[in-house]
Amino acid sequence: MVIGRVAGNLLATIKKPELEKYKLFVIEPEKAGTHLKNPGYFAAIDLVGAGIGDRVIVLTGSQVQNAVSDKVPADAAIVGIVEAMNIKNKK
Template sequence: MELGKVIGSVWATKKNEKLNGNKLMVVQLMDAYNKAGSRLVVAADIVGAGTGDQVLIVRGSSARYALSAAGSPVDAAIVGIVDSVVVEEHE
């Protein structure tokens, strides 16, 4: 799983029929200290996330498994909306 922040959405009028009913969101990946990275991912949203939400995403076969349609052509899926992140500092 990876942490990210939803920064936008993708509109596709033509897409694979197994993606119908799923929102496609643009997610900026973040580190555990809530610092934004430069990597962006388009992820299928299955939890109702919105722009500005911090989210958990899974990729690869875990993402395909998360969607209800078997064999969905996705590489990333939003599987949770994060309320808070607590990281203990170690020296």
């Protein structure tokens, strides 16, 4: 899963109706902490009540469907808020 920061939010009135009930956040993967292709911002729905500035765990791809009960047109979803990240093997 991506480790990133909630950098902001998106306003999109015209969108698939199934996205209505979800907040759309802008995620900035942590420089050191992303397994996504290009660590620029990307959009994710929120499933745990995250807020702007939170360090979060973002589930990506079709596994998102395991975190929601309805069919959601989303490929990135916040599934955890990180309190601490202990890195012991810094290069």
